[in-house]
Amino acid sequence: MKFDYDSTYFNPTDVLECGQIFRFEPFKEGYRVYSADKDCYVHTEGARTIVESDHPDYFYNFFDLERDYSEIIKMAESFGVTFLTEACHKAKGLRLLNQNREEMIYSFIISQNNNIPRIKGIISRICAGLGQKTDSPFGDFYAFPTSAALASKEPEYYKALGAGYRDVFLSDTAKRIAAEGVSHLEDMNYDELRKTLLTYKGIGPKVADCICLFGFGKRDAFPVDTWIEKLYHEDFGGTLTDRSKINAYFTSLFGAYSGYVQQYLFYAKRANL
DNA sequence: CTCCAGGCTTTAG
């Protein structure tokens, strides 16, 4: 099964390479993308971007295709910030994904003080080791592990897969989620959710914001990492050094659009568009 | 060799 969408506002490279997702790879004419226990093949042919999958409804929502990103870009450009306007112009095809909650929690715990290529490698090895082998029209693959599977391993297991000192964060949080679940997090607003996430081992302010934004659709979150901090000083002329204050600066500036703006900025800075 | 990567926890003041 397949569907297609205007490629101007759905560019697979922009969507996948902007840093919000760690499980995808070049495949045929485009990319193969994985989310939890599902996969799809996405590629662009001229004016249309095509998604093929056994789970079309899931990926229609995953790629946030209900939302009109021409309006998002219009709003972002209305702030009159040159660096942001340029970023939007160069990354028109970017969209924020609606990703799996638990996958985001573990993935961004791994991401701390780490670089994207190595994050991808660690996650890939964890999936191969603990994920359910799953068949798909594009070949078998390993699903992202359930919290129960992750909770069955001790820190040494994650250390052996290259997770470094984050090993204990992964096993601790997996055991907590295996016991409590995450359904109680779903109805919270951004502030409540962020506050709750901060009580998990290995989740601090930045990781919590990424989980809120990418896993729970909280588009008023604005994660501040080393790239955003660099951009704040080099391109916004900022003088603050405290990350929580930098976060407050950006969220008060961009409000409900903070999450979208953050992603355009992060992508433009890191990929040097 | 040092520095850095989508930072957090722990400890000291």
Add this chain to the structure above:
DNA sequence: CTAAAGCATGGA
């Protein structure tokens, strides 16, 4: 309360 040390790993 804020500030800083310590932390695994691999690539530049």
